[in-house]
Amino acid sequence: MEVGYVTSKGQLVIPVKMRKKFGIKEGTRINFFEEKDGIKIVPITSEVIKANIGFLGRGNDLLKALMEEKKREREL
Numbered sequence: 001m002e003v004g005y006v007t008s009k010g011q012l013v014i015p016v017k018m019r020k021k022f023g024i025k026e027g028t029r030i031n032f033f034e035e036k037d038g039i040k041i042v043p044i045t046s047e048v049i050k051a052n053i054g055f056l057g058r059g060n061d062l063l064k065a066l067m068e069e070k071k072r073e074r075e076l
C-alpha cells in the first residue's frame with residue numbers, strides 16, 4: 001500500500017512509485033470517479049487513450065458525418 005497526502009490547497013500528492021508505475025508526469029490529466037467505497041483515480045496517459053480507442057465502435061462514421069457537416073456549412 002502506498003500513501004499520499006492532500007495539501008492545504010486540496011492538491012493530491014501521489015507517491016513516486018505510483019507515478020512511475022502508471023506514467024504520471026507533470027501535467028498529466030487525472031479522472032476522479034466516485035465509487036461506492038471510495039474514489040477511483042485514473043490518469044489519462046497515452047497508454048490509456050490507446051487502450052480505449054474504438055471502445056465506442058464505428059468512430060469513422062462520426063468523423064465522416066462531422067466532415068460532411070463542415071462541408072455543408074462552408075457551402076452556405
